[in-house]
Amino acid sequence: MEHVSVPPLSRVAVCGGTHGNEMSGVYIVREMQRQKLEKAESVSITTVLSNPRAVEACRRYIETDLNRCFTDALLSTPITDSTSYELRRAQELNAQLGPKGSEEAVDLLLDLHNTTANMGLSFIFYSLDWITLHIYKYIQTKLTSMPVRVIQLDIPISEAYSLESVGKHGFAIEVGPQPTGVLRADIFNAMKEALDLTIEWLQKFNSGITFGGGEVEAYVLVKSVDYPRDPMTGELTAAIHPQLQDNDFKLLRPGDPIFQSFSGETVKHEGEELYPFFINECAYYEKKVAFHLARKVTLTFPSINVKRD
Amino acid sequence: MEHVSVPPLSRVAVCGGTHGNEMSGVYIVREMQRQKLEKAESVSITTVLSNPRAVEACRRYIETDLNRCFTDALLSTPITDSTSYELRRAQELNAQLGPKGSEEAVDLLLDLHNTTANMGLSFIFYSLDWITLHIYKYIQTKLTSMPVRVIQLDIPISEAYSLESVGKHGFAIEVGPQPTGVLRADIFNAMKEALDLTIEWLQKFNSGITFGGGEVEAYVLVKSVDYPRDPMTGELTAAIHPQLQDNDFKLLRPGDPIFQSFSGETVKHEGEELYPFFINECAYYEKKVAFHLARKVTLTFPSINVKRD
Numbered sequence: 285m286e287h288v289s290v291p292p293l294s295r296v297a298v299c300g301g302t303h304g305n306e307m308s309g310v311y312i313v314r315e316m317q318r319q320k321l322e323k324a325e326s327v328s329i330t331t332v333l334s335n336p337r338a339v340e341a342c343r344r345y346i347e348t349d350l351n352r353c354f355t356d357a358l359l360s361t362p363i364t365d366s367t368s369y370e371l372r373r374a375q376e377l378n379a380q381l382g383p384k385g386s387e388e389a390v391d392l393l394l395d396l397h398n399t400t401a402n403m404g405l406s407f408i409f410y411s412l413d414w415i416t417l418h419i420y421k422y423i424q425t426k427l428t429s430m431p432v433r434v435i436q437l438d439i440p441i442s443e444a445y446s447l448e449s450v451g452k453h454g455f456a457i458e459v460g461p462q463p464t465g466v467l468r469a470d471i472f473n474a475m476k477e478a479l480d481l482t483i484e485w486l487q488k489f490n491s492g493i494t495f496g497g498g499e500v501e502a503y504v505l506v507k508s509v510d511y512p513r514d515p516m517t518g519e520l521t522a523a524i525h526p527q528l529q530d531n532d533f534k535l536l537r538p539g540d541p542i543f544q545s546f547s548g549e550t551v552k553h554e555g556e557e558l559y560p561f562f563i564n565e566c567a568y569y570e571k572k573v574a575f576h577l578a579r580k581v582t583l584t585f586p587s588i589n590v591k592r593d
Numbered sequence: 594m595e596h597v598s599v600p601p602l603s604r605v606a607v608c609g610g611t612h613g614n615e616m617s618g619v620y621i622v623r624e625m626q627r628q629k630l631e632k633a634e635s636v637s638i639t640t641v642l643s644n645p646r647a648v649e650a651c652r653r654y655i656e657t658d659l660n661r662c663f664t665d666a667l668l669s670t671p672i673t674d675s676t677s678y679e680l681r682r683a684q685e686l687n688a689q690l691g692p693k694g695s696e697e698a699v700d701l702l703l704d705l706h707n708t709t710a711n712m713g714l715s716f717i718f719y720s721l722d723w724i725t726l727h728i729y730k731y732i733q734t735k736l737t738s739m740p741v742r743v744i745q746l747d748i749p750i751s752e753a754y755s756l757e758s759v760g761k762h763g764f765a766i767e768v769g770p771q772p773t774g775v776l777r778a779d780i781f782n783a784m785k786e787a788l789d790l791t792i793e794w795l796q797k798f799n800s801g802i803t804f805g806g807g808e809v810e811a812y813v814l815v816k817s818v819d820y821p822r823d824p825m826t827g828e829l830t831a832a833i834h835p836q837l838q839d840n841d842f843k844l845l846r847p848g849d850p851i852f853q854s855f856s857g858e859t860v861k862h863e864g865e866e867l868y869p870f871f872i873n874e875c876a877y878y879e880k881k882v883a884f885h886l887a888r889k890v891t892l893t894f895p896s897i898n899v900k901r902d
Contacts, residue, residue: 314828315855342878343652400772463709463772465875469832469853519623523778544778546624566774569651 285497285584288414289591292490293391293453297330297381298479300396302351302447303567304338305464308475309396324483326490330381330390334447335373342465344567345370351395354449356442359384374447382450385441393451394482396475399460400566401575402530404431405474409455410444412436416455417585418495422485429474430459433533434502435561435578461530464566494589503533503559503578510572512543512551521545524564524574532561536577543574594806594893597723598900601799602700602762606639606690607788609705611660611756612876613647614773617784618705633792635799639690639699643756644682651774653876654679660704663758665751668693683756691759694750702760703791705784708769709875710884711839713740714783718764719753721745725764726894727804731794732787739768739783742842743811744870744887770839773875803898812842812868812887819881821852821860830854833873833883841870845886852883 298316300309316331323329333339335350346369353359353374359382363372382389392415405427409416417434424432441449448454457478462471489495512522522543528536536542536553543551558577562568565575607625609618625640632638642648644659655678662668662683672681691698701724714736718725726743733741750758757763766787771780798804821831831852837845845851845862852860867886871877874884 311829311832311855319856400775461772463770463875464774465878466709466772466873467829467832468838468873469835470838472832472855473835520620520776523620523776523781526778526782529777529779546620546781547628564775564777566772569774 285586297390299332301339302334306398307467393454395456398462406458407434415453497587508573511574594895606699610648611643615707616776702763704765706767707771715767716743724762806896817882820883
């Protein structure tokens with residue numbers, strides 16, 4: 285692969301509390317603000333508590349999921365009296381950290397999330413981005429306290445709905461398992477380490493170090509599976525099967541149990557072999573997602589260094 | 594110890610959703626209602642979804658914690674326009690299943706709860722009650738999927754604030770770890786097994802079987818410990834230490850780490866050796882409880898059988 289040169293990455297935004305009950309990011313951002321951590325060598329850092337009202341209420345959101353508000357269409361919707369708190373906030377964040385797709389946007393936007401699923405530390409990003417893959421590779425090599433994986437959602441950037449799409453480059457760090465509303469030190473420590481390693485990588489990159497190319501395994505979202513539900517009431521009639529629970533990223537084969545109904549029957553996986561993730565994520569009950577399924581691919585990325593003017 | 598004879602225990606109430614985001618009880622009660630399970634031999638069963646509005650919203654409560662509303666004082670407070678939804682509901686439940694302390698009250702009230710703490714299956718009850726201890730012993734002997742323990746809150750029944758105090762006998766079953774808003778099959782299965790064993794014990798008791806006396810180890814609440822907080826803002830400055838997290842009921846000795854501050858310092862336990870439980874329970878952040886501490890005691894209970902008129 286060709287070698288790539290990219291302008292310096294000097295302006296970084298670190299966001300937490302995009303979902304108000306995912307506590308690691310909330311406390312990491314608050315601690316950075318308390319320490320007035322605004323500059324690390326060549327990197328200037330903006331810290332943002334994305335949804336302060338949801339953080340205050342310790343809920344995912346107040347009116348609508350903030351992290352589904354960052355499509356081009358929603359960001360350009362005029363504000364009216366009936367506009368939700370979160371869409372207003374999305375447009376404010378877009379003005380502060382973007383505008384999305386513009387030269388003024390921050391160079392890198394990191395959004396800090398937790399999941400109740402047993403996913404370890406996952407990078408989530410949209411279309412192929414060499415910066416993200418290099419940072420991912422750097423963290424994966426150095427962080428040893430839990431598995432580190434990367435998930436690609438193959439969505440055009442205009443339709444990308446989450447906060448990290450506002451930066452020139454961006455990704456979400458998703459760490460679990462952690463219950464909503466709970467702060468676990470092990471999860472906090474892993475997220476903090478990933479953040480520190482990201483800033484360390486940016487400093488090295490800005491200083492002129494060339495990072496060699498290579499390849500990584502990535503999980504590409506294929507489809508989602510909902511819970512079995514009562515057709516009349518929409519209520520669940522089954523839970524994730526104990527043999528699937530906590531087994532995120534373990535290959536699911538046809539015939540493997542996926543649900544246990546409340547009356548005791550087992551529902552089995554049908555169709556192709558795929559990798560489940562976000563298994564039993566708290567916030568996805570209302571989104572009708574019991575788990576996602578992914579295909580594993582190998583992504584090749586080029587060597588990279590900073591382009592000076 | 595003397596032998597004890599007790600009138601038949603024919604009327605049982607099984608309550609779930611007293612906290613609307615503790616999902617095992619919600620789904621167990623719904624499934625019992627779907628199956629119209631109202632009678633099991635000599636035992637008539639009333640199933641109750643205690644806080645339907647909180648269940649609907651998937652929150653612990655709407656205005657105030659329902660499971661702190663069952664003191665004699667609150668149950669006799671006149672209803673006004675400003676009375677909270679939960680206190681109204683508490684008085685309704687007291688009318689339906691009690692009144693507390695009266696002859697009309699159900700014979701046994703079981704309230705189903707979850708915790709985010711790694712507590713296995715815990716019985717929680719107020720003052721000494723041979724029925725509760727016998728049922729506990731029965732379940733402890735038969736349930737093998739997780740540790741089974743009993744916790745005594747030494748509070749006079751008039752000041753007992755939780756729903757189970759409305760029955761002639763009563764206890765809460767608290768099963769974890771499970772995130773709020775999430776249903777895990779392993780936790781559901783353990784709670785369902787404990788409930789089935791309780792009803793099995795009641796049938797045997799009502800049929801005239803004598804249960805021998807014995808002793809059990811119990812944990813008696815001594816005190817609670819709050820998180821370190823910023824004195825100005827009240828915000829946390831530390832998380833539960835990784836060496837304490839998930840180690841409920843493991844003896845805590847002076848010098849053992851209990852908190853890890855966000856800037857990295859360790860806070861250690863001071864004072865006597867005690868047993869921690871409800872470590873990092875989600876709902877207790879607002880109650881200013883990082884964990885409870887208990888003393889372990891041995892309770893002796895007499896043999897028991899049914900008293901016929």
